[in-house]
Amino acid sequence: MPKINVYLPDELAAAVKAAEIPVSAVCQKALADAVQVVTVARKGIAALRNPDFDPDARPEFATRLAARMTDRLRTSIELGREAAAGRPVGTGSLLVGMIDEGGNLAVRLLQALDEDIDELREAALTSTVEEPMPTAAAMAATGGATGGGEGGFWSGMTLPVRSAIGAALEASIDLGHNYIGCEHLLLGLLADPESGAGRVLSEAGLDASAVRRSISSALAGFAQSRATAASAASATTAALDRVVQRLDAIERRLGEAGL
Template identity: 45%
Template sequence: MPKINVYLPDDLAETVRALNVPVSAICQRALEQSARRVAAIRATDPADLSALDGARATDRFRGALRLAVGRATGEVGTSDLLHGLLSEGDNLALRVLPTLDVDVAALRRAVPERPGATGGSSWSAEAASALELAVVEALGLGHNYVGCEHLLLGLVVEPDGGGGRALREAGADVRSVRRAVTAALSGYEQLRANTPATDQDAALAAVTGLVRRELAPLVERISRLEQRG
């Protein structure tokens, strides 16, 4: 049976060893499911988003994908997905990125509109992987839907595409983005539960401050480590 190496963060590797988790069996099952989803994505016409119905994709997520498809010519790549995410309007990903001191305007300049684009006719391997990783991130966070925040995570985690590379170079690393998304969602749910419906926009705007406060201890620890180094 062929062997595939799986690399884990140090803390997760220690936990797996301590609990004696059956890594091979779990990885085989997870990879089997992911392989099926990636194959299904690759076989889907990008112009037909009905395949997302079973994933409970949000309207904003669908809107981002439509913009991505419209920017592409031939294959829809991860740079197209990033463009769609940044151009969609007012999704949670766009509120999370500034809390990580990511220059959203600079990212938009890195993936501008493409005049004369004819629309994507297929997904690139990297884009299909990013979409699958978005689903995996949603499941890992215990969510029963896939939104733009999950697409952001999928792009950051995907190692080879230009979209993820641009995000990481801008300062959006996996751990910080995941923590920021979690903080934003929990903060928004708390605010929404205690805010009249007429003030929902104000509640959403307040999420940025909550996320910054949640991330402050992490930023301080990183600064101390850098000073020691």
């Protein structure tokens, strides 16, 4: 049977050993589950890039994908649909929606990279890049030949938008994340330099590799901050417990002295 090395931090390794966890069995089960999830996700990514595929005809597909999306990403997509104003929802509209949402990690990363958010938004709004739509059969199935009308979640979206969302899922998998956020969508938009948003971001000097590194650094910083905050809170609680114990002891001695 092939052997795979699994490296653990010292503290976790000690805890696993102390708990007598069957490492091999646990790892096999976790890896089998991960393979199944990733395989299904990659099939979904490939389907989104197929112009004949109708995502709205597969409600279980939309449900699984939506469950992975953060609230900020879902809001950004809806704001992008509003920005399209009845036209097909292109990647430029999606970039505008992400910027208009305002509080997401992608926007903070763009600002940290010294990008002018207002200029990016204006460039996305005025982009003249024409993006292809799904086939007539797929569009008819979702109930919209253009954008903004009635239909499902994917109604009116251009193929590059579907590909960008698929690329966002792919980026999430590659980074080892169990969610899809606006930071992943930013990578998804950068994945196609010929799309409306891709061209805007490329002309602004943004590079997918640099953005990916920034995301990893930012999330590592957030994790460290949470760990530090938790450690500080634990230390504060312990200090308060010691103070309470001392006060209890003083009160007890005063009571014994009849005071």
